[in-house]
Amino acid sequence: MPKARRKKIPIASVEAANSSSNTSHSSRTIIRQFHVLLKRQAQLQSSPTLDANSKNALADVQRQIADLGGLECYQRMSAVGQGSDRGGGSEKILIGWLKEMGLQKSQSSKLRYISNYLFSLGHDRVRSWIRLLEVGALKPDNYRSCISWIDPTPMDLRSRHPSILEQDFLLLDVNEHRKKWDVISLSLVLNFVPAPKDRGRMLNIAHSLLSPSGYLFLALPLPCVANSRYLNFEYLKSLMGAIGFVQLQEKWKEGRKMAYWLYRKEPQPIRSPESFQKKRVVRQGNRNNFCVVL
Numbered sequence: 517m518p519k520a521r522r523k524k525i526p527i528a529s530v531e532a533a534n535s536s537s538n539t540s541h542s543s544r545t546i547i548r549q550f551h552v553l554l555k556r557q558a559q560l561q562s563s564p565t566l567d568a569n570s571k572n573a574l575a576d577v578q579r580q581i582a583d584l585g586g587l588e589c590y591q592r593m594s595a596v597g598q599g600s601d602r603g604g605g606s607e608k609i610l611i612g613w614l615k616e617m618g619l620q621k622s623q624s625s626k627l628r629y630i631s632n633y634l635f636s637l638g639h640d641r642v643r644s645w646i647r648l649l650e651v652g653a654l655k656p657d658n659y660r661s662c663i664s665w666i667d668p669t670p671m672d673l674r675s676r677h678p679s680i681l682e683q684d685f686l687l688l689d690v691n692e693h694r695k696k697w698d699v700i701s702l703s704l705v706l707n708f709v710p711a712p713k714d715r716g717r718m719l720n721i722a723h724s725l726l727s728p729s730g731y732l733f734l735a736l737p738l739p740c741v742a743n744s745r746y747l748n749f750e751y752l753k754s755l756m757g758a759i760g761f762v763q764l765q766e767k768w769k770e771g772r773k774m775a776y777w778l779y780r781k782e783p784q785p786i787r788s789p790e791s792f793q794k795k796r797v798v799r800q801g802n803r804n805n806f807c808v809v810l
């Protein structure tokens with residue numbers, strides 16, 4: 517009698533089967549666990565000398581990250597959150613704000629081709645589309661509806677598609693890319709970075725990579741600012757001013773999960789950066805420890 521064969525399951529349905537259990541609740545739990553582990557890993561890695569105990573602890577943390585499914589799983593869970601929790605990706609909010617400012621100047625594809633060519637020859641004034649760097653891009657085509665006026669560069673630590681540039685934003689060569697983008701999007705990326713100093717560095721790098729009067733879009737889970745011991749809305753505004761960003765837009769609602777901001781790059785810091793170089797408690801109580809240090 518021929519051996520009974522197990523029916524092969526197409527890869528697509530394995531993904532689908534997994535995703536049926538990816539409720540927004542379980543995705544949030546995994547995302548939270550992931551952030552805690554990343555923070556612990558960064559703490560252990562930053563210690564100047566790693567003794568045997570710390571080495572074991574680091575190996576343990578890395579094993580737990582792998583057991584959770586690594587960055588691949590984190591990205592899958594984030595994509596679930598992007599869909600259900602927030603009514604879609606945050607690019608909708610950024611696009612709305614850019615349109616409100618009148619930055620939508622559609623070009624026919626032929627004109628765009630010609631101006632692209634002239635731009636490549638160094639004629640900067642012919643350019644009327646917006647160069648947008650999307651850091652932490654889970655999908656390659658979040659800006660496809662704006663292709664006539666936005667020229668997007670999707671980038672991520674781990675690329676999920678050939679059109680997404682695999683690159684650590686924190687390791688970009690600032691001199692090579694200075695003033696290269698008109699808009700930079702950091703949507704749910706700053707809170708992924710485990711160390712407060714690196715978060716400050718990320719914002720400073722974004723400032724250097726933006727063109728004069730360029731725009732920074734920032735999206736964070738609301739509690740990072742609304743319920744942090746080290747940050748509140750006023751403090752964030754001042755801190756951004758100390759980097760050289762003026763706040764144009766702020767959007768959040770009590771009881772919602774997300775908060776969004778739009779900033780414009782100023783040539784000089786608006787406030788002195790010194791007071792933001794250390795952790796400073798801005799309010800007491802049972803709060804989280806999200807913090808940015810310059």
Ligand SMILES: C[S@@+](CC[C@H](N)C(=O)[O-])C[C@H]1O[C@@H](n2cnc3c(N)ncnc32)[C@H](O)[C@@H]1O
Nearest residue numbers: 594598652672673683684685686703704705708
């Ligand atoms: C929570 S997901 C956010 C995805 C999407 N932007 C959104 O708003 O839903 C965070 C993404 O940021 C990426 N990321 C974190 N730090 C990064 C860095 N330094 N450079 C590039 N990508 C980074 C992670 O790999 C991850 O895919």
